[in-house]
Amino acid sequence: RKEVEQDPGPFNVPEGATVAFNCTYSNSASQSFFWYRQDCRKEPKLLMSVYSSGNEDGRFTAQLNRASQYISLLIRDSKLSDSATYLCVVNSGGGADGLTFGKGTHLIIQP
């Protein structure tokens, strides 16, 4: 089983719509969770950290369910510029400091 799993998409949604995607992780000892955004042929950029209580940053809302080991990202009022690949990222801690990336979910916002 892969450590971090995401639906690769693509998700095609019209501009202004709300879109949500999830990711699941296999290591129950994972301590930190993030959503990164990666544009084509570019490096990943941190979108937001994910906290147990859920957190919001503008149009973006992230949620974490530790019991079910899944993380979600909700994007409201989607913009054309939101088109990108969204990477679910987990840090399992315990001395393993590198991040574990999912393959990403490809989002296409259509005008």
Place this chain on the structure above:
Amino acid sequence: GAVVSQHPSWVICKSGTSVKIECRSLDFQATTMFWYRQFPKQSLMLMATSNEGSKATYEQGVEKDKFLINHASLTLSTLTVTSAHPEDSSFYICSARALAGVETQYFGPGTRLLVL
């Protein structure tokens, strides 16, 4: 946010040559740097973790003699792909972390390597 640079941004080389990639933290001191590799349509995979002044820790399946990592200063880590082969063609990305225990990693822009 913090800035991390990589050089070169892309490399085309012949099979058998060695390629050195530099990763620099420009406005902070990075106690730890990470090297990742991403093949097309795949996720980033951690290759190794390097701490300044000590040997790098390699992930399972990554050959330390093929991917030489040097972290000689708090602002520079280098990855050398020795005797590169076509299967080493990939997108190599470094990231840097400022302080131990702080989770935020800042990514460099990546280096595209094409081995002919």
